[in-house]
Amino acid sequence: MGKILTRMGDGSRVAMTTAEIQQDLEAGSQDAAERANVPPLVDDEIKYLLDLYKNKDRVVGVEEGKECCLTYDNMTSKIKRAHIPISKIQQLVLFERGLGADTLELTHIDYSFKQCKHVVQYEKPNMEQAVLQTIAPIFYGSMPNLGLYSVPDGPVANPGDMLPQGKIEESKEAFEQMAEYAIKDMVYVGSELYEKAGADGINFDTTAAAGDAEFYAALKAAEILHDKYPEMGIEMGMSGEFILGMHSEIEYKGVRLAGLYPQDQVKLAEQAGVTIFGPAINISTNSSLPWNLARSIVFTKACSEAAEIPIHANLGMGVGGVPLTLTPPLDALSRASKAHVELCRLDGL
């Protein structure tokens, strides 16, 4: 039997036998199951994925009736990155009317709440005008990006400099200070765009990239915003499957954040008032896509089963079984999307 053409995690082509793909599917599933202490894929699910790779169609899709909603990150930067000179409001209309987007997201090109704070007075009129011209719900989105609050970019001593010097307590204090600054900025920007400009919700994207203190900051900001505006939509998309313990002891509602996997992350997000949660499972570039996809599905499925709120898994460049490349190939993207939606019973991507 001929080999099946698939890809590695970096997007490069690789030809594999059926047995090799099955072996990678099982190994990827087992890797995730052991790390997160959740069930691996069952035989039917492995067979489903194997059939997906045997299918030679370039693009695949979900069964009719299983369509789900899409939310986006950094929407108004996508067109700008392609150097198409149109305004952010025009981009939103383009996404809604030209591309059939279920939701829209306005944001600043420097996609961090700290940077958005400086231009919030210019972002509000954009949002005010956008909500007049569009129909789909609009988020204002950005990243918590805790790294911007330490030297040389911010006011707090840099834990990255102090940790190698053995200054553990000082580093923890620095992370806590950074979190407080970040909470203030996220609540300020979220409040301005919701209360004064008419946004439907706020999107915390790439959450916890700087570890547990950043996750704490985003949860706390979500909690404050939810208390202020109970009707506000709050989406929290993550940056990786595992919360890095950069602080190591920081807690939210009595739960230590370091080391949490998606099925536990989502429960805290729910308590904070988040209405849509997005687990992000990172790609291993030197492993095959079958290995990566099976691994991602095990983490995501456990999260979806534990959740009471909608789950929009992150599927894109380097997450969710999609190769780490600026131009994700359709064969890989569509297979990852179909498999996640159908096996994890996802609410969106």
Place this chain on the structure above:
Amino acid sequence: MGGIRTAGDLVARLQLNRGMRIDAAKKYVAEKLGVSVLDLGDTIVMSEVREELDIGRVSETPAVAKGIDAKFRIAELLDLKINCVNMFMERVGIRSYQAFD
């Protein structure tokens, strides 16, 4: 789902504002629109339904809802608070879009 080509924007509103999961959100929207759940993803059915209800669709014709006007009707139709609609009503000094009648 296809956004305003289908009922994607409506289902998404239930997800982000009420935290409803996809099956519950689709069922809610389908009941409010008087269509089947399967119809929600059908561009032909939904184009007609959206035109009839005047809640905005991709192929614009003159004098049909295109933005905030569509959202006024969506808020009423789905029994949902839409932030910008409430803000608009407050700024204009009306209590509902029916106040224009």
